[in-house]
Amino acid sequence: MIKVGIVGGTGYTGVELLRLLAAHPQVQLTAITSRKEDGMPVADMFPSLRGYVSLAFSTPEKAKLTECDVVFFATPHGVAMAQARELLAAGVKVIDLAADFRIKDTAVFEKWYGMPHSCPDLLDEAVYGLPEVNREAIRNARLIGLPGCYPTSMQLGFAPLLAQGKALVNESALIADCKSGVSGAGRKAEVHTLLAEASDNFKAYGVKGHRHLPETTQGLQAIAGRKIGLTFVPHLVPMIRGIHSTLYATILPEARNTDFQALYEQHFRNEPFVDVMPPGSHPETRSVRASNKLRIAVHRPEGGDLLVILVVEDNLVKGAAGQGVQCMNIMFGLDETAGLKQVPVLP
Numbered sequence: 579m580i581k582v583g584i585v586g587g588t589g590y591t592g593v594e595l596l597r598l599l600a601a602h603p604q605v606q607l608t609a610i611t612s613r614k615e616d617g618m619p620v621a622d623m624f625p626s627l628r629g630y631v632s633l634a635f636s637t638p639e640k641a642k643l644t645e646c647d648v649v650f651f652a653t654p655h656g657v658a659m660a661q662a663r664e665l666l667a668a669g670v671k672v673i674d675l676a677a678d679f680r681i682k683d684t685a686v687f688e689k690w691y692g693m694p695h696s697c698p699d700l701l702d703e704a705v706y707g708l709p710e711v712n713r714e715a716i717r718n719a720r721l722i723g724l725p726g727c728y729p730t731s732m733q734l735g736f737a738p739l740l741a742q743g744k745a746l747v748n749e750s751a752l753i754a755d756c757k758s759g760v761s762g763a764g765r766k767a768e769v770h771t772l773l774a775e776a777s778d779n780f781k782a783y784g785v786k787g788h789r790h791l792p793e794t795t796q797g798l799q800a801i802a803g804r805k806i807g808l809t810f811v812p813h814l815v816p817m818i819r820g821i822h823s824t825l826y827a828t829i830l831p832e833a834r835n836t837d838f839q840a841l842y843e844q845h846f847r848n849e850p851f852v853d854v855m856p857p858g859s860h861p862e863t864r865s866v867r868a869s870n871k872l873r874i875a876v877h878r879p880e881g882g883d884l885l886v887i888l889v890v891e892d893n894l895v896k897g898a899a900g901q902g903v904q905c906m907n908i909m910f911g912l913d914e915t916a917g918l919k920q921v922p923v924l925p
């Protein structure tokens with residue numbers, strides 16, 4: 579059994595990790611931290627886990643993290659990079675759900691996250707945890723920087739277009755119009771996520787620049803091997819879980835005869851968690867709720883030169899905890915789908 583620790587077990591991605599790992603056939607939950615809820619049984623805070631998780635929260639100092647095989651950090655930015663070195667030295671693998679190990683250029687990290695990077699040497703070693711792009715590197719990694727929720731949908735949505743040797747679309751003017759449910763902001767109390775603020779409302783935010791832009795641009799450029807230009811507009815929608823990303827790309831004249839549906843089906847043919855839907859489909863966020871699936875539909879309105887790609891995922895699963903478990907499975911040589919076979923919850 580793989581001994582797993584979670585730092586930050588009282589947040590939304592922490593409880594999602596607990597839900598997935600409690601049912602994982604090869605995992606023994608060993609340590610779960612909260613600074614505020616030290617001593618509280620997990621099931622007292624999350625009644626959904628009663629009968630599944632018998633641990634209590636403890637402070638990070640008291641938790642036996644170095645006795646684990648792998649530790650997940652479901653914490654704000656800056657926490658994992660302060661503790662990763664000690665854990666790695668003790669032979670513990672680390673999977674960070676925050677941004678500490680995502681962005682390779684420390685100057686870019688420091689600009690967007692407003693803090694110095696405390697371990698650039700570990701950043702060099704860290705692997706970006708997007709299995710559909712980086713599976714082989716993840717297999718041998720000790721340290722994973724998991725993608726953000728929006729970046730997962732944007733990168734997998736654009737990947738088949740950019741992974742070809744030659745450009746098929748205008749790569750300098752990609753557009754991502756993305757909508758997220760409120761759990762994307764975490765469980766901390768903030769005015770903009772109050773019921774009276776977020777429900778019955780729909781708004782864009784971060785248009786002039788959002789932290790997920792540099793990460794996504796870095797990932798798309800790695801896939802393409804060329805420079806790309808991306809406009810990313812996130813929106814907050816009044817639902818709890820889910821991301822719906824509508825991606826736009828203008829087809830180049832020389833690529834007009836490409837069968838884009840076939841291109842997507844071929845690209846993802848062996849991926850257990852990516853579903854390329856039949857032509858004309860409109861994927862819904864509820865069709866992936868609480869599952870690690872990401873569904874994609876490829877459209878070419880009126881047969882014209884604008885490609886419209888629809889992508890849905892659950893931000894807490896394929897956008898965070900589920901992707902982390904998928905990486906863990908790969909790192910430990912397990913079946914990649916172990917503990918991740920849940921059917922989405924609908925309605």
Ligand SMILES: NC(=O)c1ccc[n+]([C@@H]2O[C@H](COP(=O)([O-])OP(=O)(O)OC[C@H]3O[C@@H](n4cnc5c(N)ncnc54)[C@H](OP(=O)(O)O)[C@@H]3O)[C@@H](O)[C@H]2O)c1
Pocket residue numbers: 585586587588589590591592611612613614615638651652653654655657675676677725726727761762763764765766893894897898
């Ligand atoms: N929500 C999403 O959809 C999503 C998706 C992808 C990635 N992420 C990323 O995943 C991370 C966690 O997100 P979340 O939404 O689960 O956040 P959250 O709901 O705000 O939970 C944060 C957790 O971290 C703990 N924590 C806070 N400061 C800490 C510190 N200095 N040391 C140790 N523990 C600390 C908190 O517990 P205590 O304060 O009691 O210790 C809490 O359990 C974030 O970096 C976020 O950007 C979130």
